Amino acid sequence: MAEQYFDRYGVYRVDGEVKPVPYIKIKPKASDIVIVTKETTRFDILSDKYYGNGKHGWLILHANPSFGGLEFDIPVGTKIRIPFPFLQSLQELEDNIRTHINLYGI
16 A cells, blocks of 8 residues: 555644544444554554554554553553554544534534
């Protein structure tokens, strides 16, 4: 996959300031990949392996909200869901962000 990057803060930048970013969950899909964590599990490395770049580990965190964004505190042997395919998962996140903004504003 060619290197791609999605600026997850872009829509929350208003007048040069980043507004609070809400947590938006990504629902499970049959195509998602499930792995079991090891001592060296890092989301940037998983992102590189499954998405072709290491810049989207945060997308994996959106699919695993129980970890609260602290990948280094995830116990060894924990199942992690990797949203897949990348572009479909990213589109779902973008759609959910737009819905959230329409309902609640920025």
